[in-house]
Amino acid sequence: MTDKLTLDEIAKRAGVSRTTASRVLNDGPNVRPEVRERVQRVIAETGYRPHPVAQSLASQQSHxxxxxxxxxxxxxxxxxxxxxxxxxxxxxxxxxxxxxxxxxxxxxxxxxxxxxxxxxxxxxxxxxxxxxxxxxxxxxxxxxxxxxxxxxxxxxxxxxxxxxxVDNVAGACAGVTHLLQLGHNRIGMLTGDMRTTAALDRYTGYCEALQAHDLPVDETLVSEGYFTEIGGYEAMQRLLPHKPDAIFSASDAMALGALRAIYEAGLTVPHDIALVSFDDLPPATIARPQLTTVHQPxxxxxxxxxxxxxxxxxxxxxxxxxxxxxxxxxxxxxxxxxx
Amino acid sequence: MTDKLTLDEIAKRAGVSRTTASRVLNDGPNVRPEVRERVQRVIAETGYRPHPVAQSLASQQSHxxxxxxxxxxxxxxxxxxxxxxxxxxxxxxxxxxxxxxxxxxxxxxxxxxxxxxxxxxxxxxxxxxxxxxxxxxxxxxxxxxxxxxxxxxxxxxxxxxxxxxVDNVAGACAGVTHLLQLGHNRIGMLTGDMRTTAALDRYTGYCEALQAHDLPVDETLVSEGYFTEIGGYEAMQRLLPHKPDAIFSASDAMALGALRAIYEAGLTVPHDIALVSFDDLPPATIARPQLTTVHQPxxxxxxxxxxxxxxxxxxxxxxxxxxxxxxxxxxxxxxxxxx
DNA sequence: GTAGGAATTGGAAGCGCTTCCAAAACTGTG
DNA sequence: CACAGTTTTGGAAGCGCTTCCAATTCCTAC
The missing domain is CATH 3.40.50.2300 (Response regulator)
Structure with missing residues (x-):
């Protein structure tokens, strides 16, 4: 009775050709309203759903x-x-x-x-x-x-x-500029993985901000690490001996790690070290203090x-x-x- | 020259039928080694790759x-x-x-x-x-x-x-039992969303552990919240007035929130409140103190x-x-x- | 040298749909 | 009422592959 439900079957039951049934199925033009409705009813009654793979093959697109x-x-x-x-x-x-x-x-x-x-x-x-x-x-x-x-x-x-x-350069530049305007001048950076353009671009933004304020880029204040909490933690540990007064972190997750490293060193944020990061994802509002961060959409x-x-x-x-x-x-x- | 590269084309170039070419393609049996190799060479030379959608339609499986x-x-x-x-x-x-x-x-x-x-x-x-x-x-x-x-x-x-x-009941039971064995007897629970079986089962485990130690379940020590940091934070805040001496949290993320709430109340973990959670995902090792937690694979x-x-x-x-x-x-x- | 069986091959029928194109059915005009 | 133009319809050819099955070839044993 219930033959395999194909478009042919629908067409047969609606008394039209498969071509017409296909037109109805795809809301194509050139079908008399009355016929269209009849086919649609059969489709609804039978619960017919077209075979996506067959459609893909015939139409040459898979969706x-x-x-x-x-x-x-x-x-x-x-x-x-x-x-x-x-x-x-x-x-x-x-x-x-x-x-x-x-x-x-x-x-x-x-x-x-x-x-x-x-x-x-x-x-x-x-x-x-x-x-x-x-x-x-x-x-x-x-x-x-x-x-x-x-x-x-x-x-x-x-x-x-x-x-x-996203405009990583401008974003990073804005973040660092903010720190500069707050009066910091030993601003370190946690870069993230420098084999990625995101890290490179954010680093570029960092440099640009410093240069715009006539400050040199001090490489001892730049520390690389993976874009993770651990990465930030370790990178921050390497930076601490060089006594930065502020940090720009290439991601929120890294900032979390940085916070941890800073606290373990007996320092506090923002009192001893100010912190700005990048992302504005959930970690930013979970952290204490909450993170000032460059929001990316x-x-x-x-x-x-x-x-x-x-x-x-x-x-x-x-x-x-x-x-x-x-x-x-x-x-x-x-x-x-x-x- | 370069006709569209189909299996037919491969078959033609290798001087076999499409059927045989298909057999070679799918490592099917019953092909003379010498023929198989010839077809394989043509495939390699032409860089032929079968059309996945056509394969799906014909074989009735999409992979x-x-x-x-x-x-x-x-x-x-x-x-x-x-x-x-x-x-x-x-x-x-x-x-x-x-x-x-x-x-x-x-x-x-x-x-x-x-x-x-x-x-x-x-x-x-x-x-x-x-x-x-x-x-x-x-x-x-x-x-x-x-x-x-x-x-x-x-x-x-x-x-x-x-x-x-995962065995949520047994896992939760083990976590709570651990707290009991450490001498705690006002053990609260952050349950997670009770519309999920994971939360229900972990709650069941919590109850079982208490009962096994002849302790009643005190509903004022049970607090529901979403399985997130925020959820844990809020749930913990509701629990604090009831002075638990230990907490079992249904997830690591919630435990992070609980930690935050506890610190904000001026208490410390594990000194004032002991904490055990569930998951053993990255938050567990990022948190300070690191979380004792029920590992799930x-x-x-x-x-x-x-x-x-x-x-x-x-x-x-x-x-x-x-x-x-x-x-x-x-x-x-x-x-x-x-x- | 030949029968019987196994291994190898290819023809052809799908898989379920879209779409080109020609045929059929309408529409309105002069 | 015939004719050109427009809509509506369906026949048929694919899309690129798998797989059934019958035909062919190859072995081995007698």
């Missing part, structure tokens, strides 16, 4: 977008940034009726295994790839593949890449990335698109400007 | 697994638990050559939009769904759909569901869920599978047992 997170495991899911980014992208996909496929490339073997699958037209209509470490070849490969790709974060040496990024970032991808998918990769999103300094307690 | 996280946004990506779970599941998918599709159902509209797509055989070969709040209808719908489904966490009122969970949990799903996909949903994973109490500073 699936891939999010590729390259290997850089240290911070990947410790830093609240990535979950948040993922969430933003997932939401944007939902809103645009795309399904999100997640590729966590944890090892090189993973990359080799999945590259053939995802770089080929078919499975994915488009790819959002998060920038990883500088020199990571995956971006280059994906950018030259058949699949439309946009990059989340600024990729190095890919002039034709479309990407969205992570959710909107994900949304923009997806929208840019949709644009590239529709209109081709040229010209390369660029979106640099603004940041905003959020003043709380850790800088000492307010109590 | 895609869906991870569904139902709406419960408060904690979803603040609690480090979910990112970690996602990571474990993603890794397991990679290892088994499955692609992971992520469904974050943030609104009811999202559910309605995606339910038809995912509940229909085709897009997904199987689903791992994280339990949400009790009474959430999504699990029920998915369990009766065409798609093999396993649940991460214990679902309520679904006797036929296959699921994997989140990564392995994801792996088990995927493996169970693969089993259900292969051998059918009956009988329902159950895996309850062991926890282990990790003793650090917050309980006062060691310094």
């Amino acid at each position: 699936v977008i891939g999010l590729v997170l390259p290997r850089r495991t240290e911070a990947l899911f410790n830093d609240p940034y990535f979950p948040r980014l993922t969430q933003g992208i997932a939401q944007a996909c939902n809103d645009h009726d795309y399904t999100l496929a997640l590729f966590l490339m944890q090892t090189e073997a993973d990359e080799e295994k999945f590259y053939p699958r995802i770089s080929r037209k078919g499975l994915l209509d488009g790819i959002v790839i998060q920038v990883g470490q500088i020199g990571d070849g995956l971006i280059a490969r994906l950018l030259t593949s058949d699949v439309p790709t946009v990059v989340a974060g600024r990729p190095l040496n890919h002039p034709n890449a479309s990407y969205v990024d 992570v959710d909107a970032f994900g949304v923009k990335a997806v929208e840019m991808l949709l644009d590239v998918m529709k209109n081709g990769p040229t010209p390369p698109r660029r979106i640099i999103m603004d940041t905003k300094l959020v003043i709380r307690q850790s800088c000492g400007a307010v109590s | 895609v697994i869906g991870l569904v996280l139902p709406r419960r946004t408060e904690a979803l990506f603040n609690d480090p638990y979910f990112p970690r779970l996602t990571q474990g599941i993603a890794q397991a998918c990679n290892d088994h050559d499955y692609t992971l599709a992520l469904f974050l159902m943030q609104t009811e509209a999202d559910e309605e939009k995606f339910y038809p797509r995912i509940s229909r055989k085709g897009l997904l070969d199987g689903i791992v769904i994280q339990v949400g709040q009790i009474g959430d209808g999504l699990i029920a719908r998915l369990l009766t759909s065409d798609v093999p489904t396993v649940v991460a966490g214990r679902p309520l009122n679904h006797p036929n569901a296959s699921y994997v969970d 989140v990564d392995a949990f994801g792996v088990k869920a995927v493996e169970m799903l693969l089993d259900v996909m292969k051998n059918g949903p009956t009988p329902p599978r159950r895996i309850i994973m062991d926890t282990k109490l990790v003793i650090r500073q917050s309980c006062g047992a060691v310094s």
